[in-house]
Amino acid sequence: MLDLKFIRENPHIVAQAIKDKQEKVDFSQFLDLDEQRRNFLQELEFKRRQLNQLSSSMAKFKKQGEPTDQIHHQLKDLSQEIKQIELNYKKVYDQWEKLYHFIPNIPEQDTPLGSSEQDNKTIKIWGEVEKSKEGLDYHQVCEKLHLVNWQSASIISQSSFPLYLGDGARLEMALIMFMLDLHQKHQYTQVFPPFLINRDSMFGTGQLPKMEEDSYVIEKDDLFLNPTAEVPVTNLFKGQIIPEQKLPVKLSAFTTCFRREAGSYGKETKGLLRMHQFNKVELVHLVKPEDGFNSLEQLLSQAELVLQQLKLPYRVRMLCRGDMTFASALTYDLEVWAPISKKFLEVSSVSYFKDFQARRIGLKYQPENGAKQFIHTLNGSALATPRTMIAILEHYQQEDNTVMIPEVLLPYFSGQKVINSSEQ
RNA sequence: GGAGAGCUAGUCUAAUUGGUAAGGCACCGGACUUGAAAUCCGGCGGGGGUUCGCGCCCCUUGGGGGUUCGAGUCCCCCGCUCUCCGCCA
Structure with a gap:
């Protein structure tokens, strides 16, 4: 606001x-x-x-x-x-x-003009973007190794909900644990929030009213299924005044995220690429206004670190104004390279909201000298798991189509070194 | 799910059984003091309107509605906290 x-x-x-x-x-x-x-x-x-x-x-x-x-x-x-x-x-x-309530945040001056993702500006490429790798694409590997079973999922639930199996399930959980452990080293306080969120909190971070159609709602209780940990975590201090000494507040959270993805049916929906339910580790910063941009760079580098440690090539893009979300003033996307599909895939969005969210949430801080002010909020995914998994399945794929487990994930696999078929 | 108790600004605590939110503590500023404590004086929640400004005014007793000239107080709905009972992984 x-x-x-x-x-x-x-x-x-x-x-x-x-x-x-x-x-x-x-x-x-x-x-x-x-x-x-x-x-x-x-x-x-x-x-x-x-x-x-x-x-x-x-x-x-x-x-x-x-x-x-x-x-x-x-x-x-x-x-x-x-x-x-x-x-x-x-x-x-x-x-x-x-x-x-429908007036959006104002984009920062140096954000590019433009109307779609094609106008986003690549500001960095990390690692080798390999273009000649052959093998099975992520979807085919998942099928061959039985890592995800869409048919079983739709029996239990509905299409576009995932059911991970065997090493697929283990890889998913390993990724989550690895990311949380990594952020723990950078002095984040871990939060494990509720997954059902009230209307007020959804409004606070700016999902409502604009995104109501894209949210899952429990009408009886007027509760919303968590669309991103940004919502419960940023709202954690709703209506409070935080003393200056306690800033910056740095929080990490794993949540499962639920989105209707209304109007996005089509080719893109295949497999792990776009789902109604996915897992994500999110970082949230609450900072003094003057620390906002430093904090943004820090968030970005900590999201990048996840990909660097997994040794997955990626690029960083600054979003154009037309592609930015409602509440954001400046957003970077991280796109990981999937070498067999030969595509960059968005795995993270790192955003700076200035005081836009804080104003809605009623989130201020008390400086040691001077008047209370709204806090600045930021967040970044670090990372969403499905496309990270896609990149791993393609990047680490061997000639027999089994997948080597990235070194940093080995501690979560108790001795196992290769992802095999879950079908015995 | 059922029953009861409670929710007043950071915190504690009042308000004639309906008359327009009184105080204490904490905190901030000042005076006194060599300095501190104590004491005294003043300030001290949030949102909004208006004004060049000082200021003046309106709203705000968990949220919403009702009764009334007038609601913290009476009535209804909802939320939250606590206690007890029931059910349950």
Whole structure:
């Protein structure tokens, strides 16, 4: 959420941000409603003041045993009048608020213009992007080694939900544990949050209202299935004021993530590439505003470290304004190289939100000297497992199509060195 | 799932059984002091409107609704915490 005063004083900046981010909110209507709303509000407050004053005379008269009939009538009329103005105000307010909640964060100045992922800017390539490797692509390996069974999954659940089997399941869990252990070395506090999230928290990090259609909802309880650990973890200190000495707060969390992926059916949905359920380790930072950009670089490098330790080549891209999420001001994507599919696959998004989320969440800090301020929030996946697994299955694939286990994952395989077929 | 108790600003704690949130502690500033403690004076939650500014005003007693001229207080719904009972991996 943007500061209202900022919006009023810099309407052109906000309008440009909406355009650049390809958001659909009607901003001129918003400004119009904002003015209407304030006019009603002033009228309302004036009448309320009158009511308060008259009402305290009423109390005085009553206490002194004086007649109150006349004042009672006045109060009754005034009260009716106020209720009418309140109705008008509420009507405008509701429309205004709806639009307000759809105003996105403002992209940083040095983010590239553009409307789709093709306009994202590659800023770094790490490792050797091997283009001649032959073998089975990730989907074929999964089938051959029986690492994931989609048919069984759909018997139990529905299509696009994974069921990992045998070494597939072990690889998945090994990845998660490896990542958590790695972040532990960098002074992250590990969080294992609930997977059902209330509406307020979904709003806080900016998933709602925009992404409601993409979320799984338990209607009976008005709870949402966790779409990313960003939501429960960033909301952990909701409504609190954190003393400056406690910053930065650095949290890591494993969660299973659930997304409807509405409207993304097609070729891309095959196998592990896009699923309704996947696992992810997420890093979250809560920092002082002046530390934001350093923190962003730190997050990025810690996400990169996961791929470096797995010895998987990747590139870093800075997202263009049209490809960035609603709440983000600056986002880097990490894309791992899948050498047999010959594609870069997004395994991480590292984002800086400035105070956009903190404003929604009510998350401030108290400097040692000076006034309370909103915290700046950041997060980054480090990493989402499915595409990391894809890269491993292709990168470490041997001539017989079995897969060598990456060195850093060996401690989680109790002596086993190669991923084999789960079918005995 | 059932029954009961509770929720007041960082914290503790009041508010005539309906009259417009009083205090203590903590914290911050000042005075006194060589310095500190103690003492005294002042300030001290959040959101919003208006103003060049000082300030003035409105909202806010877990959330929402209702009754009323007026609700912390009465009524309804929901959330959370605690206690007990039942069920359960």
